[in-house]
Amino acid sequence: MFSLYVHIPFCRERCLYCDFFLVSRLDHVERFFDALAGETRAKAPLFAGKEIGAIHFGGGTPSLVPVSLISNWLSQVAGTASLAEEIEITLEANPEDLSQVKFDELRQAGVNRLSIGVQSFTGRKLRALGRAHSEVDSFRTVTMAMERFGSVAIDLMCGAEGETLEEWEGDLAHAIGLRPQHVSVYMLTLEERTRLWREVRRGVVDLPGEEIQAAMYRQAQAMLTVAGYRQYEVSNYALDGYHSRYNLSSWKREPYLGFGPSAHSFMVSGDEEVRFSNVCSLTRYLADPAGSVDFREVLSPEQRFDEEVFLSLRINRGLPLSFLRSGREAGDGNLDEALSGFAEKGWVRIEDDILTLTGEGFLFADLIAADLIHG
Numbered sequence: 001m002f003s004l005y006v007h008i009p010f011c012r013e014r015c016l017y018c019d020f021f022l023v024s025r026l027d028h029v030e031r032f033f034d035a036l037a038g039e040t041r042a043k044a045p046l047f048a049g050k051e052i053g054a055i056h057f058g059g060g061t062p063s064l065v066p067v068s069l070i071s072n073w074l075s076q077v078a079g080t081a082s083l084a085e086e087i088e089i090t091l092e093a094n095p096e097d098l099s100q101v102k103f104d105e106l107r108q109a110g111v112n113r114l115s116i117g118v119q120s121f122t123g124r125k126l127r128a129l130g131r132a133h134s135e136v137d138s139f140r141t142v143t144m145a146m147e148r149f150g151s152v153a154i155d156l157m158c159g160a161e162g163e164t165l166e167e168w169e170g171d172l173a174h175a176i177g178l179r180p181q182h183v184s185v186y187m188l189t190l191e192e193r194t195r196l197w198r199e200v201r202r203g204v205v206d207l208p209g210e211e212i213q214a215a216m217y218r219q220a221q222a223m224l225t226v227a228g229y230r231q232y233e234v235s236n237y238a239l240d241g242y243h244s245r246y247n248l249s250s251w252k253r254e255p256y257l258g259f260g261p262s263a264h265s266f267m268v269s270g271d272e273e274v275r276f277s278n279v280c281s282l283t284r285y286l287a288d289p290a291g292s293v294d295f296r297e298v299l300s301p302e303q304r305f306d307e308e309v310f311l312s313l314r315i316n317r318g319l320p321l322s323f324l325r326s327g328r329e330a331g332d333g334n335l336d337e338a339l340s341g342f343a344e345k346g347w348v349r350i351e352d353d354i355l356t357l358t359g360e361g362f363l364f365a366d367l368i369a370a371d372l373i374h375g
């Protein structure tokens with residue numbers, strides 16, 4: 001499947017923990033969409049004539065911008081490539097931006113999946129995360145979205161300052177009660193140079209430790225699974241048939257083309273696999289959208305192997321053991337030793353030559369992948 005991604009780099013203000021590329025001033029939105037149209041024309045040869053299976057508007061906060069600008073860009077794409085009949089068009093949205101009118105406009109524009117950054121259903125926790133919306137917004141927007149969209153995804157975050165396991169269970173129970181088709185569960189991570197990082201360093205904020213975070217992760221697995229959601233990736237759960245096609249496709253290393261500042265792309269041409277990314281500067285992007293790519297690399301066989309192992313273990317389709325052996329030194333006994341060690345801990349299972357992580361193993365996915373690659 002071939003997908004498109006658009007990074008819309010605007011937010012009202014930066015949340016305490018966020019290190020994404022964005023700006024918190026909105027006076028360049030129209031100029032940004034002019035530049036996006038220019039970048040799309042320049043990159044047209046890379047996707048002209050292809051069938052697009054998914055389009056994902058991420059950011060930033062795509063729900064902040066006028067829907068007419070989203071709609072115009074979709075028309076431009078439809079004039080260059082064909083959109084699959086069953087195309088998934090997802091837009092990431094924040095609860096404070098959503099109204100009935102906005103929902104209707106988005107649907108008319110062709111958006112058929114909303115991904116809402118709920119994070120929590122308690123005001124205390126939302127404030128601790130520095131989010132701009134209230135708990136009332138969280139309930140109201142998910143309820144309204146469920147009435148208007150056939151596919152609604154929500155993000156929840158655990159590990160905020162002062163958060164207890166009981167508070168987290170409450171968030172999960174509220175999410176399950178609203179019955180969105182998809183739930184993503186993220187553990188709060190401390191990214192360098194964020195406000196939260198500075199506050200933790202100064203000793204002003206104390207976050208729950210790793211053990212509590214792990215307990216929260218396991219609690220999410222337990223409650224969501226009992227409620228009928230299937231964990232198909234380390235952080236993602238869906239009712240049957242409602243996984244994110246865009247995300248799953250990128251984890252399966254299928255090609256996608258990114259637009260907007262900081263957007264990444266992965267393209268396959270014959271035997272060559274290329275990753276490239278756009279400049280992380282709105283000023284430079286606006287000045288030269290056609291020349292926005294500032295990093296490009298052709299993947300070496302070792303990089304391809306590493307990516308395949310890392311990404312395949314994150315999803316529940318797993319990895320053929322024969323593939324894993326093919327990338328390691330012939331007769332490397334450490335691999336079998338490592339695998340039986342992980343199996344004893346209950347982190348991996350092997351069936352018909354396919355290695356998959358267990359629910360508990362998902363908690364250690366990066367560690368397991370690194371060990372299997374590098375020994």
Ligand code: SF4
Nearest residue numbers: 011014015018059060
């Ligand atoms: S709304 Fe999302 S992208 Fe914007 S600052 Fe908050 S976490 Fe970052």
